[in-house]
Amino acid sequence: MGAQWKVKHKEAAANAKGKIFGKLVKEITIAARNGADTATNAHLRLVVEQAKKASMPKETLDRAIKKGAGLLGETVQYHRVTYEGFAPHQVPLIVECVTDNINRTVAEIRVAFRKGQLGASGSVAWDFNHVGMIEASPDTPDADPEMAAIEAGAQDFEPGEEGATLFLTEPTDLDAVQKALPEQGFTVLSAKLGYQPKNPVSGLSDEQMAEVEAFLEGLDNHDDVQDMFVGLAG
Numbered sequence: 001m002g003a004q005w006k007v008k009h010k011e012a013a014a015n016a017k018g019k020i021f022g023k024l025v026k027e028i029t030i031a032a033r034n035g036a037d038t039a040t041n042a043h044l045r046l047v048v049e050q051a052k053k054a055s056m057p058k059e060t061l062d063r064a065i066k067k068g069a070g071l072l073g074e075t076v077q078y079h080r081v082t083y084e085g086f087a088p089h090q091v092p093l094i095v096e097c098v099t100d101n102i103n104r105t106v107a108e109i110r111v112a113f114r115k116g117q118l119g120a121s122g123s124v125a126w127d128f129n130h131v132g133m134i135e136a137s138p139d140t141p142d143a144d145p146e147m148a149a150i151e152a153g154a155q156d157f158e159p160g161e162e163g164a165t166l167f168l169t170e171p172t173d174l175d176a177v178q179k180a181l182p183e184q185g186f187t188v189l190s191a192k193l194g195y196q197p198k199n200p201v202s203g204l205s206d207e208q209m210a211e212v213e214a215f216l217e218g219l220d221n222h223d224d225v226q227d228m229f230v231g232l233a234g
Contacts, residue, residue: 032068132174197231
């Protein structure tokens with residue numbers, strides 16, 4: 001039983017890494033539309049750094065860049081599509097997808113929302129702030145996130161995962177703040193535009209929370225789902 005569990009665990013880990021690579025490849029391909037040179041393409045430079053930290057094979061990385069920049073003669077065109085709606089128990093949700101077939105994706109997202117409620121554009125966006133999100137880790141134990149936020153021009157900050165800090169910015173300040181943070185003793189791990197809930201839902205029972213999490217996991221398993229922003233407290 002133990003050996004079988006290890007095999008399953010290893011397979012799950014491989015599948016998770018494959019999903020991460022898939023998302024990064026799409027992001028690299030989109031970013032490379034503006035040029036294959038990371039020295040002049042800030043978006044591409046950041047995503048490439050994320051891919052390297054995720055241990056993406058160099059061949060996969062290089063092919064994604066060339067594909068996006070049109071250097072391979074391929075015509076695959078990815079599109080960003082955003083969907084809004086509610087998870088179970090009226091938890092607001094914004095889902096960002098990257099797809100090469102919008103009609104297929106919208107049909108499949110409708111099915112994925114069958115235990116929730118898929119809304120029209122703008123149906124829940126009003127309940128979120130559109131912000132820049134920069135995840136950064138301190139270079140030293142005494143690095144001060146509050147001072148770094150002030151000096152770099154971030155609007156706010158909050159604790160992130162594994163000791164990192166999430167810096168929030170105005171959308172137009174995202175690039176400037178991510179460039180300024182290293183001077184304040186923080187290494188940028190990721191940077192993106194996203195949505196922060198204004199009135200996150202709280203007070204759900206354990207059973208209700210389990211329903212919401214199962215719904216979100218089902219959505220996240222969809223190949224075209226790139227990111228999700230959930231109005232859920234905690």
